[in-house]
Amino acid sequence: MSEVKKIAVLTSGGDSQGMNAALRAVVRSGLYHGLEVYGIQRGYQGLLNNEINKMDLRSVGDIIQRGGTVLQSARCPEFMKLEGQQRGAEILNQHGIDGLVVIGGDGSYQGANKLSKLGIKTMGLPGTIDNDISFTDYTIGFDTAVGVVVDAVNKLRDTMSSHARSSIVEVMGRHCGDIALHAGLASGAETILVPEVPYDMGEIADRMKENFEKGKRHSIVIVAEGVGRGEDVAHALKERHASIDARVTVLGHIQRGGAPTPFDRNLASRLGDFAVRSLIQGESDKGCGIINGELVLTDIDKVVNTKKDFDMDMYELALRLSQ
Numbered sequence: 001m002s003e004v005k006k007i008a009v010l011t012s013g014g015d016s017q018g019m020n021a022a023l024r025a026v027v028r029s030g031l032y033h034g035l036e037v038y039g040i041q042r043g044y045q046g047l048l049n050n051e052i053n054k055m056d057l058r059s060v061g062d063i064i065q066r067g068g069t070v071l072q073s074a075r076c077p078e079f080m081k082l083e084g085q086q087r088g089a090e091i092l093n094q095h096g097i098d099g100l101v102v103i104g105g106d107g108s109y110q111g112a113n114k115l116s117k118l119g120i121k122t123m124g125l126p127g128t129i130d131n132d133i134s135f136t137d138y139t140i141g142f143d144t145a146v147g148v149v150v151d152a153v154n155k156l157r158d159t160m161s162s163h164a165r166s167s168i169v170e171v172m173g174r175h176c177g178d179i180a181l182h183a184g185l186a187s188g189a190e191t192i193l194v195p196e197v198p199y200d201m202g203e204i205a206d207r208m209k210e211n212f213e214k215g216k217r218h219s220i221v222i223v224a225e226g227v228g229r230g231e232d233v234a235h236a237l238k239e240r241h242a243s244i245d246a247r248v249t250v251l252g253h254i255q256r257g258g259a260p261t262p263f264d265r266n267l268a269s270r271l272g273d274f275a276v277r278s279l280i281q282g283e284s285d286k287g288c289g290i291i292n293g294e295l296v297l298t299d300i301d302k303v304v305n306t307k308k309d310f311d312m313d314m315y316e317l318a319l320r321l322s323q
Protein backbone atom coordinates (compact mmCIF):
# COMPACT_ATOMS: atom_id res chain seq x y z
CA MET A 1 0.00 0.00 0.00
CA SER A 2 1.58 3.25 -1.15
CA GLU A 3 1.49 5.99 1.44
CA VAL A 4 -0.38 9.19 0.61
CA LYS A 5 1.86 12.25 1.00
CA LYS A 6 0.40 14.91 -1.25
CA ILE A 7 -3.30 15.45 -1.62
CA ALA A 8 -5.44 17.89 -3.56
CA VAL A 9 -8.97 19.14 -3.14
CA LEU A 10 -11.48 20.61 -5.59
CA THR A 11 -15.10 21.75 -5.60
CA SER A 12 -17.18 20.77 -8.61
CA GLY A 13 -20.66 20.98 -10.13
CA GLY A 14 -23.38 23.03 -8.46
CA ASP A 15 -22.03 24.91 -5.44
CA SER A 16 -23.53 24.64 -1.97
CA GLN A 17 -23.18 26.42 1.34
CA GLY A 18 -20.61 24.64 3.47
CA MET A 19 -18.23 23.76 0.62
CA ASN A 20 -15.80 26.29 2.13
CA ALA A 21 -16.07 24.69 5.55
CA ALA A 22 -15.34 21.31 3.95
CA LEU A 23 -12.36 22.75 2.08
CA ARG A 24 -11.01 24.25 5.30
CA ALA A 25 -11.37 20.92 7.08
CA VAL A 26 -9.59 19.01 4.30
CA VAL A 27 -6.68 21.48 4.18
CA ARG A 28 -6.20 21.79 7.92
CA SER A 29 -6.68 18.10 8.65
CA GLY A 30 -4.21 17.26 5.87
CA LEU A 31 -1.62 19.69 7.23
CA TYR A 32 -2.22 18.42 10.77
CA HIS A 33 -1.42 14.91 9.57
CA GLY A 34 1.80 16.05 7.87
CA LEU A 35 0.56 16.00 4.27
CA GLU A 36 1.15 18.57 1.56
CA VAL A 37 -2.20 19.92 0.41
CA TYR A 38 -3.03 21.52 -2.96
CA GLY A 39 -6.16 23.41 -3.97
CA ILE A 40 -7.44 23.01 -7.52
CA GLN A 41 -9.43 25.97 -8.88
CA ARG A 42 -12.71 25.53 -10.80
CA GLY A 43 -13.23 21.80 -10.48
CA TYR A 44 -12.10 19.38 -13.16
CA GLN A 45 -11.75 22.27 -15.63
CA GLY A 46 -9.12 23.83 -13.39
CA LEU A 47 -7.37 20.48 -13.08
CA LEU A 48 -7.08 20.24 -16.89
CA ASN A 49 -5.86 23.85 -16.98
CA ASN A 50 -3.28 23.07 -14.30
CA GLU A 51 -4.72 25.66 -11.90
CA ILE A 52 -3.21 24.00 -8.85
CA ASN A 53 -1.85 25.89 -5.84
CA LYS A 54 -0.23 24.79 -2.64
CA MET A 55 -2.42 25.53 0.39
CA ASP A 56 -1.33 26.51 3.88
CA LEU A 57 -3.20 27.09 7.12
CA ARG A 58 -3.90 30.72 6.20
CA SER A 59 -5.25 29.99 2.73
CA VAL A 60 -8.45 28.70 4.31
CA GLY A 61 -8.72 31.39 7.02
CA ASP A 62 -11.96 33.34 7.37
CA ILE A 63 -13.99 31.11 5.05
CA ILE A 64 -15.88 28.75 7.39
CA GLN A 65 -18.81 31.17 7.49
CA ARG A 66 -18.96 31.94 3.75
CA GLY A 67 -21.37 30.49 1.19
CA GLY A 68 -20.13 29.59 -2.29
CA THR A 69 -16.64 28.18 -2.75
CA VAL A 70 -13.39 30.14 -2.73
CA LEU A 71 -11.90 27.50 -5.05
CA GLN A 72 -14.78 28.21 -7.42
CA SER A 73 -16.67 25.49 -9.21
CA ALA A 74 -17.21 24.58 -12.85
CA ARG A 75 -18.75 22.08 -15.17
CA CYS A 76 -16.23 20.41 -17.47
CA PRO A 77 -17.58 18.46 -20.45
CA GLU A 78 -14.02 17.48 -21.46
CA PHE A 79 -13.71 15.46 -18.29
CA MET A 80 -16.62 13.22 -19.30
CA LYS A 81 -14.31 11.63 -21.87
CA LEU A 82 -11.54 9.13 -21.14
CA GLU A 83 -8.95 11.42 -22.75
CA GLY A 84 -9.80 14.24 -20.36
CA GLN A 85 -9.69 11.91 -17.38
CA GLN A 86 -6.30 10.53 -18.47
CA ARG A 87 -4.93 14.04 -18.85
CA GLY A 88 -6.28 14.90 -15.38
CA ALA A 89 -4.54 11.87 -13.85
CA GLU A 90 -1.32 12.76 -15.68
CA ILE A 91 -1.35 16.34 -14.35
CA LEU A 92 -1.92 15.09 -10.81
CA ASN A 93 0.96 12.63 -11.25
CA GLN A 94 3.24 15.40 -12.53
CA HIS A 95 2.59 17.27 -9.27
CA GLY A 96 3.19 14.07 -7.29
CA ILE A 97 -0.37 14.25 -5.98
CA ASP A 98 -1.62 10.81 -5.03
CA GLY A 99 -4.90 11.59 -3.28
CA LEU A 100 -7.81 13.80 -4.34
CA VAL A 101 -10.83 14.96 -2.35
CA VAL A 102 -13.76 15.94 -4.59
CA ILE A 103 -16.47 18.07 -3.02
CA GLY A 104 -19.59 17.99 -5.19
CA GLY A 105 -22.66 16.11 -6.31
CA ASP A 106 -23.41 12.97 -8.23
CA GLY A 107 -21.60 14.00 -11.43
CA SER A 108 -18.51 15.08 -9.54
CA TYR A 109 -18.49 11.70 -7.78
CA GLN A 110 -18.47 9.96 -11.16
CA GLY A 111 -15.42 11.98 -12.17
CA ALA A 112 -13.67 10.88 -8.96
CA ASN A 113 -14.59 7.28 -9.71
CA LYS A 114 -12.96 7.53 -13.15
CA LEU A 115 -9.77 9.04 -11.70
CA SER A 116 -9.50 6.26 -9.14
CA LYS A 117 -9.46 3.74 -11.99
CA LEU A 118 -6.43 5.62 -13.34
CA GLY A 119 -4.46 5.19 -10.11
CA ILE A 120 -5.40 8.34 -8.15
CA LYS A 121 -6.81 7.70 -4.68
CA THR A 122 -10.10 9.60 -4.43
CA MET A 123 -12.67 10.56 -1.81
CA GLY A 124 -16.06 12.16 -2.46
CA LEU A 125 -17.67 14.65 -0.10
CA PRO A 126 -21.39 15.24 -0.66
CA GLY A 127 -21.60 18.96 -1.48
CA THR A 128 -25.07 19.73 -2.81
CA ILE A 129 -28.15 21.47 -1.47
CA ASP A 130 -30.48 18.79 -2.88
CA ASN A 131 -29.71 16.01 -0.36
CA ASP A 132 -29.80 13.61 -3.29
CA ILE A 133 -26.66 11.62 -2.51
CA SER A 134 -27.28 8.17 -1.07
CA PHE A 135 -25.47 6.62 1.90
CA THR A 136 -25.50 9.84 3.86
CA ASP A 137 -28.43 11.20 5.83
CA TYR A 138 -27.49 14.75 4.90
CA THR A 139 -25.45 16.51 2.23
CA ILE A 140 -23.43 19.65 2.88
CA GLY A 141 -25.62 22.69 2.14
CA PHE A 142 -29.00 21.02 2.50
CA ASP A 143 -29.73 22.34 5.98
CA THR A 144 -28.89 25.90 4.93
CA ALA A 145 -31.05 25.67 1.80
CA VAL A 146 -34.00 24.40 3.86
CA GLY A 147 -33.49 27.38 6.18
CA VAL A 148 -33.61 29.76 3.21
CA VAL A 149 -36.92 28.27 2.06
CA VAL A 150 -38.46 28.37 5.54
CA ASP A 151 -37.40 31.98 5.96
CA ALA A 152 -39.02 32.88 2.61
CA VAL A 153 -42.24 31.06 3.53
CA ASN A 154 -42.40 32.91 6.87
CA LYS A 155 -42.31 36.18 4.97
CA LEU A 156 -44.86 35.06 2.41
CA ARG A 157 -47.23 33.99 5.20
CA ASP A 158 -47.34 37.54 6.57
CA THR A 159 -48.64 38.98 3.36
CA MET A 160 -50.73 35.97 2.27
CA SER A 161 -52.75 35.81 5.48
CA SER A 162 -53.62 39.49 5.15
CA HIS A 163 -55.44 38.64 1.90
CA ALA A 164 -56.51 35.01 2.52
CA ARG A 165 -54.43 33.96 -0.46
CA SER A 166 -52.53 30.80 -1.32
CA SER A 167 -48.86 30.85 -1.89
CA ILE A 168 -47.10 28.44 -4.20
CA VAL A 169 -43.38 28.22 -3.59
CA GLU A 170 -41.23 26.46 -6.18
CA VAL A 171 -38.04 25.05 -4.66
CA MET A 172 -35.02 23.17 -5.99
CA GLY A 173 -34.98 19.39 -6.32
CA ARG A 174 -35.16 17.86 -9.77
CA HIS A 175 -35.11 14.24 -8.68
CA CYS A 176 -35.21 14.54 -4.92
CA GLY A 177 -38.01 16.16 -2.93
CA ASP A 178 -36.06 16.53 0.31
CA ILE A 179 -35.84 20.34 0.27
CA ALA A 180 -39.61 20.53 -0.33
CA LEU A 181 -40.32 17.93 2.34
CA HIS A 182 -38.11 19.30 5.10
CA ALA A 183 -38.97 22.94 4.39
CA GLY A 184 -42.64 22.01 4.02
CA LEU A 185 -42.83 20.35 7.42
CA ALA A 186 -40.84 23.13 9.08
CA SER A 187 -42.95 25.89 7.58
CA GLY A 188 -46.33 24.26 8.10
CA ALA A 189 -47.11 23.92 4.39
CA GLU A 190 -50.54 22.57 3.53
CA THR A 191 -49.36 20.75 0.44
CA ILE A 192 -45.96 19.36 -0.55
CA LEU A 193 -45.42 18.17 -4.10
CA VAL A 194 -42.34 16.01 -4.67
CA PRO A 195 -41.17 13.84 -7.56
CA GLU A 196 -41.24 10.73 -5.39
CA VAL A 197 -44.95 10.78 -4.55
CA PRO A 198 -47.79 10.82 -7.11
CA TYR A 199 -50.53 13.38 -6.48
CA ASP A 200 -54.00 14.32 -7.71
CA MET A 201 -54.33 18.03 -8.43
CA GLY A 202 -58.12 17.86 -8.20
CA GLU A 203 -57.98 16.43 -4.68
CA ILE A 204 -55.44 19.05 -3.65
CA ALA A 205 -57.60 21.88 -4.97
CA ASP A 206 -60.69 20.47 -3.21
CA ARG A 207 -58.84 20.23 0.09
CA MET A 208 -57.54 23.77 -0.20
CA LYS A 209 -61.04 25.09 -0.90
CA GLU A 210 -62.48 23.11 2.02
CA ASN A 211 -59.78 24.38 4.37
CA PHE A 212 -60.44 27.98 3.36
CA GLU A 213 -64.14 27.43 3.96
CA LYS A 214 -63.30 26.07 7.42
CA GLY A 215 -61.53 29.33 8.21
CA LYS A 216 -57.89 28.70 7.22
CA ARG A 217 -56.34 32.11 6.52
CA HIS A 218 -53.54 31.04 4.23
CA SER A 219 -52.28 28.01 2.47
CA ILE A 220 -48.77 27.23 1.42
CA VAL A 221 -48.00 24.81 -1.40
CA ILE A 222 -44.36 23.78 -1.78
CA VAL A 223 -43.47 22.40 -5.20
CA ALA A 224 -40.17 20.67 -5.92
CA GLU A 225 -39.02 21.72 -9.40
CA GLY A 226 -38.93 18.05 -10.47
CA VAL A 227 -42.72 18.02 -10.29
CA GLY A 228 -43.20 20.96 -12.64
CA ARG A 229 -43.42 24.71 -12.62
CA GLY A 230 -45.14 26.55 -9.80
CA GLU A 231 -47.04 28.59 -12.44
CA ASP A 232 -48.54 25.41 -13.89
CA VAL A 233 -49.65 24.28 -10.43
CA ALA A 234 -51.31 27.66 -9.82
CA HIS A 235 -53.09 27.40 -13.17
CA ALA A 236 -54.34 23.86 -12.47
CA LEU A 237 -55.68 24.84 -9.03
CA LYS A 238 -57.54 27.84 -10.43
CA GLU A 239 -59.00 25.76 -13.23
CA ARG A 240 -60.56 23.44 -10.67
CA HIS A 241 -61.74 26.18 -8.32
CA ALA A 242 -61.76 29.75 -9.56
CA SER A 243 -61.80 30.94 -5.92
CA ILE A 244 -58.22 29.74 -5.33
CA ASP A 245 -56.14 32.87 -5.66
CA ALA A 246 -52.59 31.54 -5.72
CA ARG A 247 -49.43 33.60 -6.07
CA VAL A 248 -46.24 31.92 -7.21
CA THR A 249 -42.74 32.50 -5.89
CA VAL A 250 -39.77 30.79 -7.52
CA LEU A 251 -36.89 30.83 -5.06
CA GLY A 252 -34.23 29.71 -7.56
CA HIS A 253 -30.57 30.31 -6.80
CA ILE A 254 -31.30 32.20 -3.58
CA GLN A 255 -31.45 28.70 -2.08
CA ARG A 256 -27.76 28.23 -2.79
CA GLY A 257 -26.72 31.42 -1.04
CA GLY A 258 -26.09 32.67 2.46
CA ALA A 259 -23.87 31.70 5.34
CA PRO A 260 -23.94 27.96 6.06
CA THR A 261 -25.80 26.96 9.22
CA PRO A 262 -23.84 25.56 12.17
CA PHE A 263 -25.20 22.13 11.20
CA ASP A 264 -23.70 22.39 7.70
CA ARG A 265 -20.39 23.75 8.98
CA ASN A 266 -20.06 20.91 11.46
CA LEU A 267 -21.13 18.29 8.93
CA ALA A 268 -18.57 19.68 6.46
CA SER A 269 -15.84 19.78 9.12
CA ARG A 270 -16.44 16.20 10.23
CA LEU A 271 -16.67 14.84 6.69
CA GLY A 272 -13.65 16.81 5.46
CA ASP A 273 -11.46 15.46 8.24
CA PHE A 274 -12.86 11.96 7.72
CA ALA A 275 -11.99 12.06 3.99
CA VAL A 276 -8.37 12.94 4.76
CA ARG A 277 -8.00 10.29 7.46
CA SER A 278 -9.55 7.71 5.12
CA LEU A 279 -7.05 8.56 2.36
CA ILE A 280 -4.19 8.20 4.85
CA GLN A 281 -5.53 4.79 5.80
CA GLY A 282 -5.28 3.73 2.14
CA GLU A 283 -8.98 3.99 1.27
CA SER A 284 -9.94 5.12 -2.23
CA ASP A 285 -12.95 5.51 -4.54
CA LYS A 286 -15.30 6.10 -1.60
CA GLY A 287 -18.05 8.53 -0.78
CA CYS A 288 -18.02 9.90 2.76
CA GLY A 289 -21.29 10.20 4.65
CA ILE A 290 -22.96 10.32 8.01
CA ILE A 291 -25.67 7.79 8.83
CA ASN A 292 -27.37 7.95 12.24
CA GLY A 293 -24.51 10.13 13.45
CA GLU A 294 -21.80 7.66 12.38
CA LEU A 295 -19.19 8.46 9.73
CA VAL A 296 -19.37 5.92 6.91
CA LEU A 297 -17.52 5.13 3.68
CA THR A 298 -19.33 3.67 0.68
CA ASP A 299 -17.97 2.65 -2.75
CA ILE A 300 -18.62 5.54 -5.15
CA ASP A 301 -20.05 3.07 -7.69
CA LYS A 302 -22.64 2.09 -5.14
CA VAL A 303 -23.35 5.70 -4.13
CA VAL A 304 -24.01 6.88 -7.68
CA ASN A 305 -26.08 3.82 -8.60
CA THR A 306 -28.40 3.88 -5.59
CA LYS A 307 -31.37 6.20 -5.37
CA LYS A 308 -31.75 7.82 -1.99
CA ASP A 309 -34.77 6.62 0.02
CA PHE A 310 -37.55 9.14 0.40
CA ASP A 311 -38.81 9.55 3.97
CA MET A 312 -42.49 8.64 3.57
CA ASP A 313 -43.10 8.75 7.34
CA MET A 314 -42.04 12.37 7.40
CA TYR A 315 -44.14 13.13 4.33
CA GLU A 316 -47.25 11.60 5.91
CA LEU A 317 -46.58 13.46 9.14
CA ALA A 318 -46.42 16.75 7.25
CA LEU A 319 -49.79 15.92 5.67
CA ARG A 320 -51.40 14.97 9.01
CA LEU A 321 -50.21 18.19 10.63
CA SER A 322 -51.33 20.44 7.80
CA GLN A 323 -55.12 20.15 8.24
Ligand code: ADP
Pocket (backbone or CB within 6 Å): 012, 013, 014, 044, 045, 074, 075, 076, 077, 078, 079, 080, 081, 104, 105, 106, 107, 108, 109, 110, 111, 112, 114, 128
Ligand atom coordinates in the same frame (compact mmCIF):
# COMPACT_ATOMS: atom_id res chain seq x y z
P1 ADP B 1 -22.77 17.72 -9.69
O1 ADP B 1 -21.46 17.24 -9.24
O2 ADP B 1 -23.27 18.87 -8.88
O3 ADP B 1 -23.76 16.59 -9.86
P2 ADP B 1 -22.41 17.81 -12.60
O4 ADP B 1 -23.31 16.64 -12.84
O5 ADP B 1 -22.53 18.97 -13.50
O6 ADP B 1 -22.58 18.40 -11.12
O7 ADP B 1 -20.91 17.26 -12.63
C1 ADP B 1 -19.83 18.13 -12.43
C2 ADP B 1 -18.68 17.73 -13.32
O8 ADP B 1 -18.25 16.41 -13.00
C3 ADP B 1 -19.00 17.66 -14.81
O9 ADP B 1 -18.94 18.92 -15.44
C4 ADP B 1 -17.90 16.75 -15.32
O10 ADP B 1 -16.70 17.44 -15.46
C5 ADP B 1 -17.76 15.75 -14.17
N1 ADP B 1 -18.56 14.55 -14.46
C6 ADP B 1 -19.89 14.41 -14.39
N2 ADP B 1 -20.29 13.17 -14.78
C7 ADP B 1 -19.15 12.52 -15.11
C8 ADP B 1 -18.88 11.20 -15.62
N3 ADP B 1 -19.84 10.31 -15.85
N4 ADP B 1 -17.57 10.87 -15.83
C9 ADP B 1 -16.59 11.75 -15.61
N5 ADP B 1 -16.80 13.01 -15.15
C10 ADP B 1 -18.05 13.39 -14.91
